[in-house]
Amino acid sequence: MLDKIQQQKKAAGEYAASLVENGMVVGLGTGSTVRYFVDRLGERVANEGLDIVGVTTSNRTAHQARCLGISLADVDAVDYIDLTVDGADAVDPQLNGIKGGGAALLYEKVVAKNSKRNIWIVDGSKQHAELGHFPLPVEVVSYGEQQLCRLFKKHNLNPILRLDEDGRPLTTDNGNNIIDLHLETIPFPEELATWLSNQVGVVEHGLFLNVCDEVIVGGDEIQVLKREAAKN
Numbered sequence: 001m002l003d004k005i006q007q008q009k010k011a012a013g014e015y016a017a018s019l020v021e022n023g024m025v026v027g028l029g030t031g032s033t034v035r036y037f038v039d040r041l042g043e044r045v046a047n048e049g050l051d052i053v054g055v056t057t058s059n060r061t062a063h064q065a066r067c068l069g070i071s072l073a074d075v076d077a078v079d080y081i082d083l084t085v086d087g088a089d090a091v092d093p094q095l096n097g098i099k100g101g102g103a104a105l106l107y108e109k110v111v112a113k114n115s116k117r118n119i120w121i122v123d124g125s126k127q128h129a130e131l132g133h134f135p136l137p138v139e140v141v142s143y144g145e146q147q148l149c150r151l152f153k154k155h156n157l158n159p160i161l162r163l164d165e166d167g168r169p170l171t172t173d174n175g176n177n178i179i180d181l182h183l184e185t186i187p188f189p190e191e192l193a194t195w196l197s198n199q200v201g202v203v204e205h206g207l208f209l210n211v212c213d214e215v216i217v218g219g220d221e222i223q224v225l226k227r228e229a230a231k232n
């Protein structure tokens, strides 16, 4: 029996899977919500002969998709991605968000930037009036990461190097590490994003601004929030 949050994740994932059409190149995000989406896509491939090519954002998702018989292509082997479905850790009313709770932010951003349409699937707990509530992941090269931590501390960004279950610095699929910034709020996300991108040793950050076109919030009734509507 799934708890309420899992039910919402499943509902959002399955709804998003119903939007995928024959012939599409589909970006497959990462995380516990996307897992439901990919499961349902796998069912559609097996039962309906849905003909799609997936572009994955992590080794975990690639493994799941392969096990389900979903054909995959490298991001560089396709002209573009028709639709990417991904999760999010926090979403604000303008459909900006924080991603990378599962350490997949770099490949997720590459796939999102090469997608015609980006949909995020979330449970209700991910919606916030402002970003910052969820720690902001920053992917960094390991060489000099303590120097970056000191710099972030100096700027009151409350950095904590993310550790794996063995207490060692967590390594991303790309061989980097993650520093989480524990911020109460992010009043100026654009400025923070630009500042972070300008720091030597930062590979990517988890602020996804003006990326998402639609958010699907799972629940007894599915809510679909669209960027155009959010702008007005």
Ligand SMILES: O=C[C@H](O)[C@H](O)[C@H](O)COP(=O)(O)O
Pocket: 029, 030, 031, 032, 033, 034, 086, 087, 088, 089, 098, 099, 100, 101, 102, 103, 104, 105, 108
């Ligand atoms: O790095 C991980 C991704 O950004 C996930 O999409 C995000 O953390 C949401 O994951 P979940 O659906 O498990 O809450």
